[in-house]
Amino acid sequence: MSYDTVVVGAGLAGLTAALRLTERGQRVMIVARGVGATHLAPATIDVLGYLGDTRVGAPAGSLAALIAASPDHPYAHITADQLATAVTWFGAHAAALGYSGSVGENMLLPTALGVPKPSALAPRSMAGGDLRGGGRFLFVGFKGFKDFHPALIADNLVRAPLPLPITARALELEPPSSRLGDLSGRVIAGRFDADNLTDWLVGELENRVEPDERIGVPAVLGLRSGDQTWQELEKRLGCTVFEVSTLPPSVPGIRLFNALTAALRARGARLVLGVRAVGAHANNGHIDTIDVANATGTVSHAVGSVLLATGGFPSGGLELDSFGATRETVFDLPLIGVPETDRVRFAPNYFDPQPLASAGVPTDDLLRPVDANGHPVYTNLHAAGAILGGAIPWKEKSGTGISVASGYAAAEAILAPAAQSVSEAVR
């Protein structure tokens, strides 16, 4: 088939770009080896949480300092206006999750380990956990649900650096027994969807919650019915209830994936999983067809543009072999942030600055991967998300922000190449 754009990768960056492109009428196919990191991340949009070791309160206002310190950062290729537009647009288009927040200021949301994490946007079912205003918190866990310990969350949070003091206590509830053995987040969410666990939870909590307390529960309130369950809990308990991100799998992340892919389906985009983009045919630096390997062989699809959103090392967009060579796996693109092969590639301590941490693809301001001279490798190849070099997302707490902003900005560059080329020339 021929497509206006083929997106490689089904993570947040690829889905965001695809959604924007289909919104503007493009025929889009998304090909991916599998599902992306949406299912692992908590569905918050983290634009910028840390500058060095300093927690960021106002992400939009801190971009200039970030870019000054990291000139190759993906945000250096995205204007502040574009970033704000992208994040606002995204929040509005993932409407099923009811995002709240803005790029202007970070919320501080509790994690499953009791760490206050800075996020610009959060689903409204999580936003009530904002710790900035201080106050009294009750964290609730479910017996048998692994890796979520309300006492750990409460203990860590009261000791965490916060603008205003909080108090926090913990409560562990025994969920009604079920035929289902392993209590994963996915299984509990399924029970909220199917059975009426809401009645049970209200019954357990209504006489135990103290005045002015906010209740944090694991983010497992249902896959299909999560938002409704949350609303119902707030209404019936008469207090603020919020979901706390869990260890993977992330139920809010799956909700986000489902919301984005449903919107894409409705606009006729095709999502093909379990396949691999293996290369392209180009003429004069312009990609004409992209090759996708499926069950039996390789199929070439004619394309107008290609968006590379394959992720970094964890997702296979980048590969490090046992000889120390690092490569981009689809197009073998030039990389930045890669130490010479005879240099140390790993620091001895996990949290030390790691030499390979910011490895990735360099781009121009249209988010097109560039060679060492700054020239686009292909005129119609763009990149977005964790494949981009120059950032240390896990440390900056910028991963989902980069994905949304670069996904949106790459889509805009694809949609308006002519106009954008002019502004590029002006720069």
Next chain:
Amino acid sequence: MNDFIRDSLDHCVKCTICETYCPVSQVTPMFPGPKYAGPQAERYRGAGKSVDSSVDYCSGCGICTQVCPQDVKIAEINSRARAKLWEQRGVPLRNQMIARPTVIGRLGTPVAPLANWALHNRAVRGIVQSIVGIHRDAPMPSFAGKTFQKRSRNHRGPSDAPAVVYFHGCGTNYYEPLVGEMVVAVLEHNGFRVIVPEQDCCGLPLQSNGNFPAARTYVRRLVDRLVPHARAGLPIVSNSTSCGLMLKREAHEILGIEDEDLKIVSESMYDLCEFLLRLHERGQLRTDFGSLPLTVPYHAPCQQRGHGIGKPALDLLALVPDLHMIELDVDCCGIAGTYGLKKEKYEISMAVGKRLFSDIAATGSELAACDSETCRWQIAHGAGVTAVHPIELLYRAYGLDRQGQRDLVTTGTQPARVSG
């Protein structure tokens, strides 16, 4: 055996994405999930011994492999572990039986009216359940009486057109020969001569029931019959997505067959809709479609997704005026070939299919489309609608039904008539 299947388990990063998609472990504790049973338990199967019987509750839908971002061949690992289990224990008689559709087909076809009566008689089915272990409510197709092979022998197509080889599979042969005739009619309408080689089962049901030696015998026999055509450079099309996938990938990846003949056949295989869409891309598909004012929900079966070809049925049906297809978003209908027929697995299979059934019901349509035959039978059974192969809609849109004086037809479980 090709080690790349087993070796892939080292790529597992325990991200749990497969667990979130497994339709079986979501509805029953009998199966602990693809990650536990697959890449994790596989490490204990080192000496070729089976360590757990829970893997028998994997339905083999293959969704885990499709969603895995690290290319771990989870479903394939589990499929082999299941075979190891039954190799040690001996495959039960019931599983040997239901895994041989050609044997059942040959037995049932001559006595079709009687067999159909028995298949749909509550009392008989109750007895069959208690003696054989096939659930009394499980969806069963009806024998057509006259097989597609027999029907096609009397058919005279064009003699000088480019040829395409048709691998129709057992479902079409014994239960839905009219679907096969529609396939032929649509291909001939597009200027092809359709070759229908003698053929029987691809071995897939035996493979999923853990009898690999017998499955290999079947698939090799089928490959022997198809390979002369493949060597002659002819494309082979199949309207059975799972049987097509067997030839494309599973005989190699799961049964571990390494030979040149299979490779050539694999590379010549096309899913029917994939083949027609390729014609369209080359501007060679006739688009003289008449109006078909229908709204039809479409379910891409799990095995169809395993082809990695997108959803060509939807791309094709988008060419039909006034036909509105609704793309459903459910991974599996639950039947998984013979899985849902089994006494101890029927309830699981229906629980897996529940969401699909209710999503179909929510569309208000009395008609659904789906590429795979056993899935259509399950959909007809669970959702109470008529389920057709997409080719039936194309056939009708081409107006071929009027030429041939034939009503739009059938799923194996209930006759269907569509007004439009």
